Amino acid sequence: MNVGKPIAFRTRGLTKTYGEGRSTVHALRGVDLDIPQGEIVVLLGPSGSGKSTLLNIVGGLDSATQGTAHFLDQCLTEMSSSALTRYRRQHVGFVFQFYNLMPSLTARENVELVTEIASDPMDPDDALALVGLRERTDHFPAQMSGGEQQRVAIARAVAKQPDVLFCDEPTGALDSATGRTVLSVLRDVNEKLGSTVLVVTHNANTAAMADRVIHFADGNIREVIENNSKLDPAAIEW
Numbered sequence: 001m002n003v004g005k006p007i008a009f010r011t012r013g014l015t016k017t018y019g020e021g022r023s024t025v026h027a028l029r030g031v032d033l034d035i036p037q038g039e040i041v042v043l044l045g046p047s048g049s050g051k052s053t054l055l056n057i058v059g060g061l062d063s064a065t066q067g068t069a070h071f072l073d074q075c076l077t078e079m080s081s082s083a084l085t086r087y088r089r090q091h092v093g094f095v096f097q098f099y100n101l102m103p104s105l106t107a108r109e110n111v112e113l114v115t116e117i118a119s120d121p122m123d124p125d126d127a128l129a130l131v132g133l134r135e136r137t138d139h140f141p142a143q144m145s146g147g148e149q150q151r152v153a154i155a156r157a158v159a160k161q162p163d164v165l166f167c168d169e170p171t172g173a174l175d176s177a178t179g180r181t182v183l184s185v186l187r188d189v190n191e192k193l194g195s196t197v198l199v200v201t202h203n204a205n206t207a208a209m210a211d212r213v214i215h216f217a218d219g220n221i222r223e224v225i226e227n228n229s230k231l232d233p234a235a236i237e238w
C-alpha cells in the first residue's frame with residue numbers, strides 16, 4: 001500500500017548500550033528498520049525491550065552506540081548536538097504520558113511557547129481547534145481534565161507542523177473513552193498535516209489504527225506487520 005513513499009526513517013545495525021562491564025545494558029541490539037513517510041506506526045513490546053530508546057534516538061534526544069539512523073537524507077547518528085537541536089526544532093514534535101504543561105500558562109500560552117520559536121508555525125488557536133479545544137484556549141491546565149491537557153500537549157507538539165510526531169505512552173494516564181479521543185486526534189494530525197506518527201504503547205489494541213505495527217523483544221524487532229484494514233480510533237477496544 002505504501003509503494004513509492006519516501007522512507008522517513010531508516011536504521012541499520014542501530015545499537016545502544018548503557019553502562020560498562022558486567023552492568024552493561026543492551027537496550028538496542030542492531031535494529032534494521034524502514035518507516036515510510038506519512039504512516040501511523042505503533043511500537044509494541046514488553047517493558048525494557050527498547051521501544052523508548054529507539055524513539056529517543058530517531059527523535060534526536062539520545063545518541064546511538066553503533067549503527068546508523070537517518071531521517072530522509074540526514075544522518076542523525078553523525079550529527080553534532082547543535083544539529084540535533086535544529087533537527088528537533090524544525091522537524092519533530094513530542095507527546096509524553098505526562099503532559100508537561102506549564103501550570104501558570106493558559107492553553108494558548110502553552111502552545112505559544114513553541115510557535116514563538118518555530119519557523120513555520122500554525123496559529124496557536126488553529127492548533128487548539130485541531131485537537132477540539134477551540135473553546136478552551138484561555139483555560140489553565142488545572143481547569144482541564146487529563147484528556148484535555150493531553151490534547152493541549154498534542155496541540156503544542158503539532159503547532160510547528162512537524163514532519164514527525166513521536167508519542168511515548170500518550171494514553172497511559174487516560175481512561176478508555178478519553179484515550180480513544182486522544183488517539184483520534186493523533187489520526188487527525190496524521191491525515192490533516194501529513195505528519196508521520198510513531199506511537200510507543202503498552203496498549204496492544206492501539207495497533208488497530210496503525211499502518212504498521214512493530215513488535216519489539218529484547219532490544220530488537222521481532223516482527224513488523226503492515227495493517228491493510230485500519231480501524232477508526234473510536235472503534236478501538238480497550
Ligand SMILES: Nc1ncnc2c1ncn2[C@@H]1O[C@H](COP(=O)(O)OP(=O)(O)OP(=O)(O)O)[C@@H](O)[C@H]1O
Nearest residue numbers: 018025026027045046047048049050051052053054
Ligand atoms: N538512561 C539509562 N541508563 C541505563 N539503562 C537504561 C537507560 N535508559 C534505558 N535503559 C535500559 O535500556 C533498556 C531498554 O529501555 P527502554 O526504555 O527503551 O524500554 P521500553 O521498551 O521503552 O520499556 P517500557 O515499555 O517499560 O517503557 C531497559 O533495560 C532499560 O532499563
